[in-house]
Amino acid sequence: MKAVILQNNADLVIDNIDSNEIKPDECMISIKSAGICASDVPRAFDNGAYSYPLIMGHELAGQIVKCGAEVDEDLREGMSVVIFPLLPCGNCISCKKKKYAQCSSYSYYGSRQHGGFAEYLNVKSWNILPYDDSISYNNASLTEPVSVVIHALNRASILNENYTGNVAIVGSGFLGLVAANILKMQNPEINITIFDRNDYKLQIASSIGVEDICLKDNTEWDDYLNANHSKFDVVIEASGVPSTYISKPGAKVVWMGNISDDLVINKGLVSSILRKELTIIGTWNSVYDGRNESDWLTALELMRKGFSPSKFVTHYVSLDEVPKIMQKQYNHKTRLETHDILKVIVNPKD
Secondary structure, three states: OEEEEEEEOOEEEEEEOOOOOOOOOEEEEEEEEEEEOOOHHHHHHOOOOOOOOEOOOOEEEEEEEEEOOOOOOOOOOOOEEEEOOEEOOOOOHHHHOOOHHHOOOOEEEOOOEOOOOEOEEEEEHHHEEEOOOOOOHHHHOOHHHHHHHHHHHHHOOOOOOOOOOEEEEEOOOHHHHHHHHHHHHHOOOOEEEEEEOOHHHHHHHHOOOOEEEEOOOHHHHHHHHHHOOOOEEEEEEOOOOOOOOOEEEEEEEEEOOOOOOOOOOOHHHHHHHHHHOOEEEEOOOOOOOOOOOOHHHHHHHHHHOOOOHHHHOOEEEOHHHHHHHHHHHHHHHOOOOOOOOOOEEEOOOO
């Protein structure tokens, strides 16, 4: 099969490799669509891999082509499926409570073991969730990041039709836009303001009916904060750069974005947290429990109702094009070049 292999740091190559025989509790999945996550970029170019060689890719949808002998009958050849990438140990305290995202000894398709930037992937049956064909592969492959957003919104207790508070989303990347879009879909009257320094991303944000504010540097941030230091009931940090000054007293601040640098909390910020009695909420990954109720089933149900996360996809590429597009993403991230790339999907069969 063809695969994109991270041989060493910043060394992505295309190669044809043998696919492994499936184990009794696995299915072989023909990968139809795979999202490139923002975390894949530092994994590839900033020594972020746990080991080499590695096939990345953890936002995955595909079709079952073969089932192992021990796989339950509810999984069959020809089914369209999404893949929960985390492989829990099943034995730790968190796993016993079914909080698999907090497993203390987990593996992960696409980071700790081979993932889906390839034509095929053998997947444990527990990690496979079928869905009906009313959802496209390109939408279904985004179930993983959409579930991450749903989990964060549930942590903030704002994913309901009756919420009326003012919501700020800091960062108009893919997760921030998905969060805004889901909230608007659930409650068209909700007030959402989304912040970024990137005009291109904010133009996309404006298309879904939210207020967009571009603050390009610290001076513009300071000017905005001076006029709006207590405006929002909920602040969702989707950029990895925490900010709480715009929160109302008693507000909730949800840290959703993966932080990229050390966080130094100055005295003024601590004072603001204390005086306003803010609630800072951490959120990590998503809730998954096989075929049982979970963030993943909620994400798929939203897609059945018309939510289309692929509307925020700006680039569709083949496996052969992955090294080039990821290099562009890294160059943009490190400000070597400028590229208007919001979200990339890989279609391995193209």
